[in-house]
Amino acid sequence: MALIVQKYGGTSVGSPDRIKNLARRVARFKALGHQIVVVVSAMSGETNRLINLAKEIMPEPDPRELDVMVATGEQVTIGLTSMALMELGLKAKSYTGSQVRIVTDNAHTKARILSIDEDRIRTDLNAGYVVVVAGFQGVDENGNITTLGRGGSDTTGVALAAALKADECQIYTDVDGVYTTDPRVVPEARRLKSITFEEMLELASQGSKVLQIRSVEFAGKYKVKLRVLSSFEEDGEGTLITFEDPENKDSNMEQPIISGIAFNRDEAKIMVLGVPDKPGIAYQILGPVADAKIDVDMIIQNMGADGTTDFTFTVHKNDMTKALGILNQVQAHIGAREIRGDDKIAKVSIVGVGMRSHVGIASQMFRTLAEEGINIQMISTSEIKIAVVIDEKYMELAVRVLHKAFELEEA
């Protein structure tokens, strides 16, 4: 008997029929003697419907009140899911984030989980219930409803699996696993049977929209066994997210150097030009941005010849105007010559644990792009990733030629 947390996304609960399907799957697992916690998202389209409704009233919705509204999406789904399980003769009980004490900080619309009170769930599981929990939402210490931001239901699933010390956290989605890249851009993309946490982290954060980055961090931190599966396939094995075992990797001659290619066009580039090159300047620029709870991704600093430096970073496109506003306020204080934003960019990354033991990967990537006449605007590297920022219009082309150059096609 195992304790399994199953998370179902918006398309998996997108209609009453799909919810009934979900219930049948849960019943099969329950019949094998497992204890099941189900985490569900809002029905597909519902979150956007609610956000648009809010915007009809308030073009920039108040974050606290938006969370109150948006949290209803999952609340509807937990009721429906519990009823679907009851219709199959199972005992089921639903909980909102507030009811099951998923306590978060108070950063409305992008809150972080601080603690989960798992006692109530464990009591119900031991009494034979399937416990259905609303993903994506929590409650702050003052009882205000919070949400975890887009994709936050994955994080709820993994956090519950960690709190309950579950044997496996299964993420059901509309894809059947993690691919070398998005098959909509490269039809030859191939499903990976397993992938390391680190690779997954890079792929998810770079735009392979399979799992939300925070959920992967959580899973890595709490050693949660995580599996991505299709909710439309009966017996798929999906992609297992593994802890890295470098020796295994090295001993496996067939281990590819590159596991996959990630990309996204959700980011915007912000350039702070001609800043005096002195200690503390990075903090003076990024401090106010972080205080406004704007997430920063790539950060690059180039020393100029004249004692000044150019400072470039990327934020989510939605945050660009806000970030520029903040920087314009501190421009005089930090002595910057110019502040500029560009949201017509895309980021393309090659990811692979294998690249550590190989030289020449970066140069192969740059050469491949150069051969297509694609100019590279920013470069950022980590042990298992090389990311470049390019003009948005070349994104698909870049992904396709890199996929081919690194021989990631279906065998």
Place this chain on the structure above:
Amino acid sequence: MALIVQKYGGTSVGSPDRIKNLARRVARFKALGHQIVVVVSAMSGETNRLINLAKEIMPEPDPRELDVMVATGEQVTIGLTSMALMELGLKAKSYTGSQVRIVTDNAHTKARILSIDEDRIRTDLNAGYVVVVAGFQGVDENGNITTLGRGGSDTTGVALAAALKADECQIYTDVDGVYTTDPRVVPEARRLKSITFEEMLELASQGSKVLQIRSVEFAGKYKVKLRVLSSFEEDGEGTLITFEDPENKDSNMEQPIISGIAFNRDEAKIMVLGVPDKPGIAYQILGPVADAKIDVDMIIQNMGADGTTDFTFTVHKNDMTKALGILNQVQAHIGAREIRGDDKIAKVSIVGVGMRSHVGIASQMFRTLAEEGINIQMISTSEIKIAVVIDEKYMELAVRVLHKAFELEEA
């Protein structure tokens, strides 16, 4: 400066534009220096949408899970309403029933309010906030979400007004007050400037769908000044629900004997025939029905000639099948000859504080119906009401002829 609770029903919050209208009205009251608590229903149609969604999964939805789902309707509205107030520059804050501790019993889908913790609201009001509370919902002592049943938002409004000792509770609706009867049935129906609590209680419970009966009981019990107004009229004065002052009534020569005519076709008649006439029989019949939380309205018992008695009562149409099932189980035990149900009935009542001091009202009512050939199946009277059950198909006719016979037309 007064403290006013304003309750807005489903049509008053039925679209973003209507919510903006509502906000402008609140702003006008706020500008006069009043403290305002706003209670809102779900947007019109939303509760039915959610119930139908639930039924697609579970034809008889689990009450606990249905409450979880249905409570989201008001939760969306409180977020939207708070934002609309903020857009006008007001400070506003929303609360669900759970957040503001509207504690109820655990009778899911028809819970009753036990207590309200008004401290949080008072603190916000004193800090200058308009407080927006979700109507219709509460939370039981174990943290389960409950709902108060259809029209429960009125009850929330009155209960909050009582807890906060508000100066007035204003119920905004799509009608501009209480009429002598439903103008859709009798075009000559006239709006009443004021009506006593007792009359209102009878009219609301009998089917004048202006206010929910429980809210009127609450208002009477806690001496809440209650006013029914149109949310589509700028300066209507609506109908004030007054405490009865018998002396005033008697001194007013123009006080009509009958205030209004109520009717409904939501009830079904259940006949328990040929029961041995012995002590305790009424409890043996109605006890199991009450245990199943089925509300009973009229109850009539007629002694037969043969030492048996016929016992007839009415329940909501939706509860008829359930009530019959319960009675069939106890039929042998109570020794009833036959149990029969009829949902093709209507109840028509004449209501008026004035009828106490006049004789002959009942006979005038019965004669009027007899002249139209309408057979009376049940009669039930109280100090200020005479109600009859008739064949459903004669309902409109009965209301029209009674309205005319008692001279209730527009002057």
